[in-house]
Amino acid sequence: MKRFLLIFFGLLIVIGLSIALALLLPPRAETYDFVMLYTADLGILNRVPxxxxxxxxxxxIAKTAAEAGKFTLFPYPYPPWFALSTFYxxxxxPRVAANAWLFLNIAMLVTAIALLTRGWKPMQRILALLAGLLFIPSLGLVVVGQYSMPVLLGAALxxxxxxxxxAPLSALGLLLVTFKPHIGVIMFGAGFLWLLFHKTPFARRALWMTIGG
Structure with a gap:
C-alpha cells in the first residue's frame, strides 16, 4: 500500500512539474496528434462522449481557436482510460497543454530507460539515457506529441x-501497453501468455491482477 501511495504521489509530482514547466515556457504550436488527445480531454471535462x-x-471549436470549416476531427481511436489519464x-x-504533454512524454521516456537499464553501471545508464533522448524516432515522437510513450513505459515496467x-507492477505494465491497442496488443498478448505458461505463484498473482484491472 505504501509503495502505491509513493507511486501515486510521484505521478502527481511529475504532472505538477510538467504543468509548471509548461507555464514557464512560451506556448508551442499544437500538432494534430496532440489535438486529438486534447479534444478527448475536453470531452471528459465537459461531459461530451x-x-x-x-x-x-x-x-x-467552441473552446479553442479552431475555426469552423477549417478544423476536421477524426474519430478518437484510443481506449477511454487514455483520456481519463490525461483529462487534466x-x-x-491548448498550446500550454502541448508543452505539458511534451514534458510528460520526456518523463515517461526517461523512466522507461531507467527501468530497462536497472543493474547497469552508472556510466552505461547515462549513455543509454542520452542515446534514448537523442534517438531520432524518440525525438519525433516527443515533438509531435504522439501516444506511444505509455506503451513504451508499460513494456519497460x-x-x-x-x-x-x-506482480502488481507487472500487471500495471501490461495494462499500460493497452493505451495504444494497435501496437500494444502484441506486447500485451506476449506478456499475458508468458505469465500464463510461467506457472509460478508470482505469475498467477500477476495474471489475476491484470484480469482484475
Missing amino acids: IYDTPALQALT LAWLP FYDSARRQD
Missing part, C-alpha cells in the same frame, strides 16, 4: 517487474 466525433468537434491537460490552454517477480 469522446467517441461522439461531431459533438467533440463542435466543443473543440484540458484545464490548460513489465520487463523490469517480471525480472524481479513483482
Whole structure:
C-alpha cells in the first residue's frame, strides 16, 4: 500500500512539474496528434462522449481557436482510460497543454530507460539515457506529441517487474501497453501468455491482477 501511495504521489509530482514547466515556457504550436488527445480531454471535462466525433468537434471549436470549416476531427481511436489519464491537460490552454504533454512524454521516456537499464553501471545508464533522448524516432515522437510513450513505459515496467517477480507492477505494465491497442496488443498478448505458461505463484498473482484491472 505504501509503495502505491509513493507511486501515486510521484505521478502527481511529475504532472505538477510538467504543468509548471509548461507555464514557464512560451506556448508551442499544437500538432494534430496532440489535438486529438486534447479534444478527448475536453470531452471528459465537459461531459461530451469522446467517441461522439461531431459533438467533440463542435466543443473543440467552441473552446479553442479552431475555426469552423477549417478544423476536421477524426474519430478518437484510443481506449477511454487514455483520456481519463490525461483529462487534466484540458484545464490548460491548448498550446500550454502541448508543452505539458511534451514534458510528460520526456518523463515517461526517461523512466522507461531507467527501468530497462536497472543493474547497469552508472556510466552505461547515462549513455543509454542520452542515446534514448537523442534517438531520432524518440525525438519525433516527443515533438509531435504522439501516444506511444505509455506503451513504451508499460513494456519497460513489465520487463523490469517480471525480472524481479513483482506482480502488481507487472500487471500495471501490461495494462499500460493497452493505451495504444494497435501496437500494444502484441506486447500485451506476449506478456499475458508468458505469465500464463510461467506457472509460478508470482505469475498467477500477476495474471489475476491484470484480469482484475
